[in-house]
Amino acid sequence: MKMPRLGQKTTKSRDFICDRVRLCRLDRLGVWGGAACAEFAVNLETYWALDRLGASFTRDIVSCNTPSVRRADMKYALITTAIAAFSTAASAGAFFNEVEDNNTIAMANDVGTFDIPGGSVAIDGTIGSGDVDWFSFTLNNTASLSFFAGFASSGGADGIMQVVSSTGDVLAFDDDSGVGFMPAIQLENLNAGTYYIGFSGFGDVDDSSVLSDELADGLGHQEDFGYKISVGFTIVPAPGAMALMGMGGILITRRRR
Structure with missing residues (x-):
């Protein structure tokens, strides 16, 4: 799935974002946040955005039952807490x-x-x-x-x-x-x-x-x-782990050929 870059024209891709830049989330029980958000779901706690030139979005970024993001808090890209799960x-x-x-x-x-x-x-x-x-x-x-x-x-x-x-x-x-x-x-x-x-x-x-x-x-x-x-x-x-890492590298090399 190719994700549209923030700041471009709105996309109609139903895989990522709808044409009103409407973000959606699941509630704690895994239930949709609302029918209007049926095109995109993300378990989201914090999110920020800026346009291509680094200026704040003037449009409202809305998530079902989630308050709009204040412009002063907007950053360069959409960030979710899921990214943080990859680091200890x-x-x-x-x-x-x-x-x-x-x-x-x-x-x-x-x-x-x-x-x-x-x-x-x-x-x-x-x-x-x-x-x-x-x-x-x-x-x-x-x-x-x-x-x-x-x-x-x-x-x-x-x-x-x-x-x-x-x-x-x-x-x-x-x-x-x-x-x-x-x-x-x-x-x-x-x-x-x-x-x-x-x-x-x-x-x-x-x-x-x-x-x-x-x-x-x-x-x-x-x-x-x-x-x-x-x-x-x-x-x-450990030596065994090194061997497994080496095998993984071989597999990756073979797949790239």
Whole structure:
């Protein structure tokens, strides 16, 4: 079906739009919104439009029992919430605000599950004297990760960070490998599973925790500042999945011939 471009002359194609530019929708029970809309149906929550030159439509855009779209809200094309269903927030890049109490692994804030091809999450939080913040994430496939903490270190703020496995093994620790007193960690080939990020102040635990598996608990530091942690995921498909993807590519190539 060839869809008409917005801004052209009205089309009489009954597959897409009627000649009065009348949009229609189904109600929650899947019933037609009205007889006048029997030419086109779309489950629609939000929609915008501009003409070819970028100017707002002057005509009314009407949907059965749906208020007309205000001209100030119109954008370049017709958009439906169905398009958003093709993306996952976590994979596309998400923002997470720390929620207390997350001072132990058992109380860790879950920031999401990540799959092929990867993604990122930005965490916004604060720590005070004697405080530690824990976050968890899950990988569905083997992944390489980078962790970077940022905060206003000009005032002497100094943080530390740990990455811990689901069994409590401290996989990595850093104090200030980033800019100033900012911790940064990079890990490769982490297997699928659940992992934890611990963020605390200098004086809590140190690099010996990688051998001892001592977890940050907030004790022993007097730091008090806001911070942001950026986590980037590059996820590698399992060999079997790679083989299937390759077969799919072969099939596509054959179809194009």
